Amino acid sequence: MWEAGEGKALPRLFSMRIRLPKKRYWQETLEAYLFLLPALLVLGVFTFYPFVNAFVYSLYEIRTKTVPGPVIYVLEGGIEAWTGLLSRGRLPEDLVQVLEKYGAAREDLWVRLRQSSRWVIKDDGTQQEYIVVKEGDALRVYQAKTQWAMDFAGWNNFIQAFRDPDFSKALRVTLGYVGVSVPVTLLLALLIATLLNQAVFGRALFRLVNFLPYITPVVAITMVWQWIYDRDFGLLNYLLSSIAKVFGAKFSLLDWLNDANLALPALIIMNVWRFVGYQALILLAGMQGIDREYYEAARVDGASGFQVWRRITLPLLTPQIFFVFIISMIGSFKIFQEVLILFMGPGPQKSALTIVYYVFTKAFDSGHYGLASAASVILFAIIFVLSLFQLTVVQRGVHYER
Amino acid sequence: MKRVFLAFVLGAFGVLAVGQVTISFWHAMSGAHGEALSYLIQKFQQENPGIVVDLVYQGGYSALQQKLIAAVAAGQPPTIAQQYENWTTQWLDALVDLDLFVPKQVLDDVLPQFSEIFEGRIVTVPFNKSILVFYYRPDLIPNPPKTWEEYEAIACSLAKDTDGDGVLDQFGTAFRPPNPEIFLTFLVQAGGAILSPDWKEVTINNAAGLEAAEFAARLAKCALIQSAYISDAIQKGIPIGGWIDTSAGYPYNMNAARTAGVPLAVAPLPCHKNCSSMIQGTNLAIFGVNQSKAQIEAAAKLITFLLREDNIVYWAQKTGYLPVTKTAIYGKLWQDYIAQHPEQKIMTDQLLAGGFGQLLHPKYMDIRNVLITYWELLLKGQGTPKELMDALASEIESIIKG
Numbered sequence A: 001m002w003e004a005g006e007g008k009a010l011p012r013l014f015s016m017r018i019r020l021p022k023k024r025y026w027q028e029t030l031e032a033y034l035f036l037l038p039a040l041l042v043l044g045v046f047t048f049y050p051f052v053n054a055f056v057y058s059l060y061e062i063r064t065k066t067v068p069g070p071v072i073y074v075l076e077g078g079i080e081a082w083t084g085l086l087s088r089g090r091l092p093e094d095l096v097q098v099l100e101k102y103g104a105a106r107e108d109l110w111v112r113l114r115q116s117s118r119w120v121i122k123d124d125g126t127q128q129e130y131i132v133v134k135e136g137d138a139l140r141v142y143q144a145k146t147q148w149a150m151d152f153a154g155w156n157n158f159i160q161a162f163r164d165p166d167f168s169k170a171l172r173v174t175l176g177y178v179g180v181s182v183p184v185t186l187l188l189a190l191l192i193a194t195l196l197n198q199a200v201f202g203r204a205l206f207r208l209v210n211f212l213p214y215i216t217p218v219v220a221i222t223m224v225w226q227w228i229y230d231r232d233f234g235l236l237n238y239l240l241s242s243i244a245k246v247f248g249a250k251f252s253l254l255d256w257l258n259d260a261n262l263a264l265p266a267l268i269i270m271n272v273w274r275f276v277g278y279q280a281l282i283l284l285a286g287m288q289g290i291d292r293e294y295y296e297a298a299r300v301d302g303a304s305g306f307q308v309w310r311r312i313t314l315p316l317l318t319p320q321i322f323f324v325f326i327i328s329m330i331g332s333f334k335i336f337q338e339v340l341i342l343f344m345g346p347g348p349q350k351s352a353l354t355i356v357y358y359v360f361t362k363a364f365d366s367g368h369y370g371l372a373s374a375a376s377v378i379l380f381a382i383i384f385v386l387s388l389f390q391l392t393v394v395q396r397g398v399h400y401e402r
Numbered sequence B: 001m002k003r004v005f006l007a008f009v010l011g012a013f014g015v016l017a018v019g020q021v022t023i024s025f026w027h028a029m030s031g032a033h034g035e036a037l038s039y040l041i042q043k044f045q046q047e048n049p050g051i052v053v054d055l056v057y058q059g060g061y062s063a064l065q066q067k068l069i070a071a072v073a074a075g076q077p078p079t080i081a082q083q084y085e086n087w088t089t090q091w092l093d094a095l096v097d098l099d100l101f102v103p104k105q106v107l108d109d110v111l112p113q114f115s116e117i118f119e120g121r122i123v124t125v126p127f128n129k130s131i132l133v134f135y136y137r138p139d140l141i142p143n144p145p146k147t148w149e150e151y152e153a154i155a156c157s158l159a160k161d162t163d164g165d166g167v168l169d170q171f172g173t174a175f176r177p178p179n180p181e182i183f184l185t186f187l188v189q190a191g192g193a194i195l196s197p198d199w200k201e202v203t204i205n206n207a208a209g210l211e212a213a214e215f216a217a218r219l220a221k222c223a224l225i226q227s228a229y230i231s232d233a234i235q236k237g238i239p240i241g242g243w244i245d246t247s248a249g250y251p252y253n254m255n256a257a258r259t260a261g262v263p264l265a266v267a268p269l270p271c272h273k274n275c276s277s278m279i280q281g282t283n284l285a286i287f288g289v290n291q292s293k294a295q296i297e298a299a300a301k302l303i304t305f306l307l308r309e310d311n312i313v314y315w316a317q318k319t320g321y322l323p324v325t326k327t328a329i330y331g332k333l334w335q336d337y338i339a340q341h342p343e344q345k346i347m348t349d350q351l352l353a354g355g356f357g358q359l360l361h362p363k364y365m366d367i368r369n370v371l372i373t374y375w376e377l378l379l380k381g382q383g384t385p386k387e388l389m390d391a392l393a394s395e396i397e398s399i400i401k402g
Helices: A023-056 A080-087 A093-101 A155-163 A165-196 A203-214 A218-228 A235-245 A263-288 A292-300 A305-333 A337-343 A355-364 A369-392 B001-015 B033-049 B060-071 B104-108 B149-159 B181-189 B208-218 B231-234 B245-260 B293-306 B309-319 B327-332 B333-341 B342-352 B366-378 B385-401
Strands: A059-075 A109-114 A120-121 A129-133 A136-150 B021-027 B051-057 B081-084 B124-136 B173-175 B224-227 B243-248 B266-267 B277-286
Touching: A023 A059, A059 A129, A059 A155, A059 A369, A059 B104, A080 A109, A080 A129, A080 A155, A093 A120, A093 A136, A093 B104, A109 B293, A120 B224, A136 A355, A155 A165, A155 A369, A165 A203, A165 A263, A165 A355, A203 A263, A203 B033, A218 A235, A218 A263, A218 A337, A218 B385, A263 A305, A263 A337, A292 A305, A305 A369, A337 B309, A355 A369, A355 B060, B021 B033, B021 B293, B033 B051, B033 B208, B033 B293, B033 B309, B060 B243, B081 B293, B124 B181, B124 B245, B124 B293, B124 B342, B149 B208, B173 B208, B181 B208, B181 B277, B208 B224, B208 B366, B208 B385, B231 B245, B243 B245, B245 B342, B266 B342, B277 B293, B277 B342, B293 B309, B309 B327, B309 B333, B327 B333, B333 B342, B366 B385
Parallel strands: B021 B051, B021 B081, B173 B224, B173 B243
Antiparallel strands: A059 A136, A109 A120, A120 A129, A129 A136, B081 B277, B124 B243, B124 B266, B124 B277
């Protein structure tokens, strides 16, 4: 750690002496960074680099195309001989001579792509590609630049995203999902944590059972829920019909996975169940960390159980509630795998199309990388603004025990 | 001494490696299909000792598509890969013109139903192809329908709400919203098309399109509509009279019927103005990007090998896919085989009666996405056929003109 007053003194500036840290400090800092290096590398490659690139790509129209670089030769007039040969996949002798000047070996050259007025020639030796393009009465030979064709598109990808009805739907579905699942999970977690905080028999077992869904792989969970939601053989419909029978009510089997009105509730129920145990555990840890003296004082003053919970537990638990709230909100905005597995698509009538699912299909199904990047930047902006709001406004209501 | 020995060993390996070409082949063939492909690749390597094929199973079709998109974008695609037409249109520039490397007689032998021209270029050959046929339960449908009228009459006479809860419990037929190819088959059977032959006009909402949509909407009222495979419903014992599915689904459908203890048979599709049926399945294409000419030539040899009659028939027998060349489908080997396997004869006859492929428009991927959206709306009665076809046509128009 940097300590003031250590090391060599520098000349006095504005009546303040600045001292450089000792050599040992730099050695320790270097060691610390060396320990951090693997983590930084992984984060850099898989988080920071894609993060920055998403911003860049969102401003471009991206296609996989061989694009021309600098012109290296122009053939004007008499182009038929060249085009005739190129169209048969052969190389004109004078073109070979031109390319030899650019370091190509004759035997390494071949026609990789042949269109009516555009040919791509590959040099196996240098891996350089050349494009021959027919432009009017001339043939131009270009050095091919790259396989990525990135045309600057400005805000076009963002405009296109907002005009796309699928994106608006994804936005609505995601907001609906977050708006319901986050508070419901939190309230249930609070209830469970309160119950587990009592001296009940088998508390450790309940804690474990509650936590199990969180540590089970999401794919396994979702596949089990696929069966639970099955219209004809699912557990949920069986339970609901049994309850209806007890009350003598008529019950139509609900098609959870194929009904557009039920898909989002199905997703919410599954994820509430999945995360409630994890959140309850954090809240329980928070409850158990509250100083017993407050409770004893309250009891001496004759406070009821609910009053103690309302006036002592809840206010002193706000840091944990706040943490759980913000983490679950960010996580909920990124919901994806569950949709993919539960519905094997975006759900009936795209009723479970979330933003990340939209990004995924636009990038990896349709190859619209720019649009997908723009959608992911919008998602980032939403999460960023909401998190900022929570950290500034909501946090004012958080009581930190001192 | 040790060094001399090491140098000798390395030298020997070096000599062996000289003249050897390694090509990578990405595919999505699992289970028995994967085993059949591995056998063929081993046979190819034995016949061509100078070529090593690195056969890489990439998971399902979606995984293969996503990995190919990423690989092409990174300029590192495999030498050869399976791909659907709407993937191919996304990376045409990265593909090799096959007529420059595969012998003409091999390409000329491909059945016309499978031969495809992408922007004037031959870049693919058919590989694992199947066709839509009619699966039916002979105990519910003694005589499979031959016309649309018969199909509708039979399907709607079978649809029953046995428990009176307002929801069907026995279905005349079944449709999957993610599978708009069935609608396209109805469309072509009614004499329609998505676009005019010059691709300048959207024709999906003309009289033929409307007739197909109205027919599908009427059938949908008597159908099970679910995103999961129909075989899943059969396996659960849900009674369905008959439905349209790919010939490649034969083993899965038969297995499901066996599990449920119900009989299942195959028939040609019911016809309308013609007996067209949409071809499904992928092609093979060679990527020129990041490959040497020697690798391209080796991959072309592999294509020639896979299109040889004995290999095609082996592949078709082991996998249930259709033979893709004239020599193979009319040859003695296949004709003897289908004489013993009547279901394969029905599938072969269905192909020859009018197999048609995907629209090779560069934006077909986006077009198919909106087709899925409106096919689902049509099946679920969310709008009249006319409204839906007009809205679909307008979306397709904005895609092709956008």
